[in-house]
Amino acid sequence: MxxxxxxxxxxxxxxxxxxxxxxxxxxxxxxxxxxxxxxxxxxxxxxxxTPDDPTVKLLAELALFAVLFTDGMKVGWPQLRTAWRLPGRALGWGMPLTLAVTALAAHFIVGLDWPESLLIGAVLAPTDPVFASALVGNEKVPPRLRHLLNVESGVNDGIALPFVMVFLAVSAGSDDLHLGALALELLVGLLIGVGVPWLALRLERLRFFAASTQYEPLNGLAIGMVVLALSYALHGNLFIAAFTAGITVATFGPRQRQAFEHFGELGAELLKLAALLVFGVLISPAFLGEISWTGWLFVAVAIFLARPVALWFSFLGAGLNLREQAAAMWFGPKGFASVVYGLIVLKSGIAEADLLFHLIAGAIVVSILLHSSTDVVVARWFDDSAETPAWHRRVRRLTGRR
Known part of the structure; x- marks a missing residue:
């Protein structure tokens, strides 16, 4: 209560x-x-x-399911085909490189074995646009930069998930390594995520079925709930099912996606905020004090070095000016997906689960505080009409020339 x-x-x-x-x-x-x-x-x-409380697990699963479902709806195949160049660089090059740099830091700074290092790299690779909302939603920011950050953060949660599951299985050791069962779970989730929305949208096109204007926003909710229930019943991967279901709705039902969009975003936001509250409850001054100095050094490298280096390499020759590239390199907030993946690692039972969760939690806390407090500042950097100090105007003119 x-x-x-x-x-x-x-x-x-x-x-x-x-x-x-x-x-x-x-x-x-x-x-x-x-x-x-x-x-x-x-x-x-x-x-x-406590992390073992059923409320923590249930809320984390429902929240991530809702987030991946709504994220999938943002990236239907038509949208991806028309504006994929910059997000493709960020996802195809930037995300794997971010994972690799983070894993190298975990191995050589903290001393983790390679499976655990790759696991923490996969957990911290996704980004969350909520903590850079002033940047993504500000019309003064160039549209291609906003589109890049929005599409990248909408897709990378789902892309990171298979890597998290595989590296988690490898970290569990050879006795518990069941890659065949994991592959089956992912495949069942994929089939449910594609099949259920496709069938529901096909049924709605029959002359006997049609959603009224009042009930149309509930269509997406009903599809999501069926996908969720079937995934539980058939032991499919919930999160792969959610992400592919969102993409399927966006691809084959643009009208249904538009009707559900606002309603779905609000629902996902409520669950995200509740999960962040629970995540905060699990952290304490004593918890943060248990992170060693090498752990905090790893956190600094993961935030200040991993993504900037990866994105700098990914956008070579992409045509972004200095301001746009700097903003894209900085805004890689470790957000909600990393929170849930961290909880999954904590409850996995692997030998280094507690250490990994401490490092993940430290990175998320620092990232949220830094990125959510600088999004407005960077957004104003792109607003040429705003009142800015003289030194700021000189820097802006210099970067504009470059």
């Missing part, structure tokens, strides 16, 4: 502060994360949760 009451009060506060948050460095996501940190057992003890 305390969790529900705290979430309701925080949600009301987030709604009342949402307009201010769009104009300043204030972030509703940071509000929920910080509130969980303060309300958890490590501080005030108002909310008492």
């Amino acid at each position: 305390s969790l529900l009451l705290c979430f309701a009060l925080l949600l009301l506060a987030a709604v009342l502060l949402s307009s201010l948050a769009h104009r300043t460095i204030l972030s509703t996501a940071v509000l929920f994360l910080a509130a969980g940190f303060v309300l958890g057992d490590g501080m005030t003890g108002v909310i008492s949760l």
